[in-house]
Amino acid sequence: MSWFITVFISALLLPPLSLILLGGIGLYLLPRRPRAGKQAITLALVLLCILSMPIISDRLLAQFEHYPAINLAHPPAADAIIILGAGSYFDAPEYGGDTVSRYTLERVRYGARLYRATHLPVAVSGGNPAGGSPEAYLMRNALAEDFAVPTRWTETHSDTTWDNARNSRALLPPNIRTVYLVTHAWHLPRAIYAFKHAGFKVIPVGTAYSLARHVSPLDFIPQPRGLTNSYFAVHEAIGLIWYHLKG
Known part of the structure; x- marks a missing residue:
C-alpha cells in the first residue's frame, strides 16, 4: 500500500x-x-x-548524469556487482510469461559486460510492487539465459531504490563493502545516496546516457x-x- x-x-x-x-x-x-x-x-x-x-x-x-562511463579496460577494484531493477514486462507472449522491461534489460546488459571485465560476483535487486514475479528473479533469468552470467545473490523484496540499498546490505556478506552499482546514468545520484547511506562504498556504473547520440531536427x-x-x-x-x- x-x-x-x-x-x-x-x-x-x-x-x-x-x-x-x-x-x-x-x-x-x-x-x-x-x-x-x-x-x-x-x-x-x-x-x-x-x-x-x-x-x-x-x-x-x-x-x-554526473558520473562518466566507467573504463572497462581498467576497472577499479571492488568486491561485487549490484544491478538494480527497473520494472517488468508482464505476460510477454514471446517469452511465455513475465520478463524484464526494456529499462531493466539495459541495466542487465551492461551488468553482464561489467561481469566479463571483472568476473566479480553479481547481485540483482528488485521486488514486485506491481505484482507478478519479482524483478530480481527475472533479471537472474535474463543474465543466465541471454548473457550466460551467473547470479550470486537475488534480492526480491525491494519496492524502491531506498529498499534496494537497505535490503542488499542485509543480504550481502559483511566483507562485501565496495560495489559496482549498475543503473541508468541519470538514476545514479539517487541510487548512490541510498547505497552510501546503507553502508556501501559505491563505484558508479552508468548506462544509457541521454546525450549519447546525434542531435537531429526532429529533436x-x-x-x-x-x-x-x-x-x-x-x-x-x-x-x-x-x-x-x-x-
Missing part, C-alpha cells in the same frame, strides 16, 4: 498528469476568473510542448520520447529531495 501511495503522489507531481491537472484547473476557473483560467491553460500547454521536445528533455535528464518537435525523459528528470529531482529529507 505504501508503494501505491508513493506512486500515486508522484504521478500527481509529474508530467503529464500534473500538466493535465493544471489545464483542468484553468478550465474550472474560466467562467469565474477568465484571466487566471486562460493563464493556467496556456501555461499547461506551453510546459507540455517544452517538456515534450527531446532537445530540452535530454538536457534536463543529463543534469543528473525540436514535441514527441512522446521527450515527455518520457522529462518525466524521469522531474522524478529524479523529487526523489533526490525526498531521499535527502529521509536521510
